[in-house]
Amino acid sequence: MAATHLTSAASSVSRKGFATFEGLRASNAVNVSSFSPIKQNSLPLRSFRGFVVKAATTVAPKYTSLKPLGDRVLVKIKTAEEKTSGGIFLPTTAQSKPQGGEVVAVGEGRTIGKNQVGISVKTGSQVVYSKYAGTEVEFDGSNHLILKEDDIVGILDSDDVKEMKPLNDRVLIKVAEAETKTAGGLFLTDANKEKPSIGSVVAVGPGTLDEEGNRKPLLVAPGNTVLYSKYAGNDFKGSDGSDYIVLRVSDVMAVLS
Numbered sequence: 001m002a003a004t005h006l007t008s009a010a011s012s013v014s015r016k017g018f019a020t021f022e023g024l025r026a027s028n029a030v031n032v033s034s035f036s037p038i039k040q041n042s043l044p045l046r047s048f049r050g051f052v053v054k055a056a057t058t059v060a061p062k063y064t065s066l067k068p069l070g071d072r073v074l075v076k077i078k079t080a081e082e083k084t085s086g087g088i089f090l091p092t093t094a095q096s097k098p099q100g101g102e103v104v105a106v107g108e109g110r111t112i113g114k115n116q117v118g119i120s121v122k123t124g125s126q127v128v129y130s131k132y133a134g135t136e137v138e139f140d141g142s143n144h145l146i147l148k149e150d151d152i153v154g155i156l157d158s159d160d161v162k163e164m165k166p167l168n169d170r171v172l173i174k175v176a177e178a179e180t181k182t183a184g185g186l187f188l189t190d191a192n193k194e195k196p197s198i199g200s201v202v203a204v205g206p207g208t209l210d211e212e213g214n215r216k217p218l219l220v221a222p223g224n225t226v227l228y229s230k231y232a233g234n235d236f237k238g239s240d241g242s243d244y245i246v247l248r249v250s251d252v253m254a255v256l257s
Helices: 045-051
Strands: 003-005 025-027 072-077 100-106 110-112 115-117 126-129 135-139 142-148 152-155 170-175 198-204 225-228 234-237 243-248 252-256
Touching: 072 126, 100 142, 152 170, 170 225
Parallel strands: 003 025
Antiparallel strands: 072 100, 072 142, 100 126, 110 115, 126 152, 135 142, 170 198, 170 243, 198 225, 225 252, 234 243
């Protein structure tokens, strides 16, 4: 295996520290004799057991309830698929991380202006959330996620993405199919097809909240063909094979007609 061989024109390496190197040269050899007094195979595997990292915070069994505060929501994460539709078991590395789950507890909401605004999702709702949102918690033997209501993309009570009900200022769009030919008539391969940033609005959220806590309707409506920011939102594959995206209305740049 190719590695890096360090040489110094005017410096040396000691066990206590590293002097300044004046040059680095790549070669196919590795020279480690002066870096460490550790001999080959001197560290058994058990020496590294303490380096295991756990992503979720574990709540001790003595705590039997967990109440989110403010505008936060507790979601029980949907279990990742362990098999393909053909019955083939997937290794852990090939299992896609779920982006949805069931709401099991909600906070009391938040105060905007003089009004108290409650959580718009209810206990028992099946929701989809942003990919990197929230904090994972292992509670009552299952993996949960505590996240802000605004990180919930929409409510989805079925397996069909086109039936999603977007929340707040989000918009559900069916992505237009990529062009298969250039303007000159040349066919494009999948690798060369430009990712579309045009689509048809399928559903819209109830709107944003103003300073008094009232909803402001969105400027787009179902049926509109829109141009949206290329790298925004969350992508989904529909049961019909079509591509869908959910994004904030601020990422919609224009309505086409």
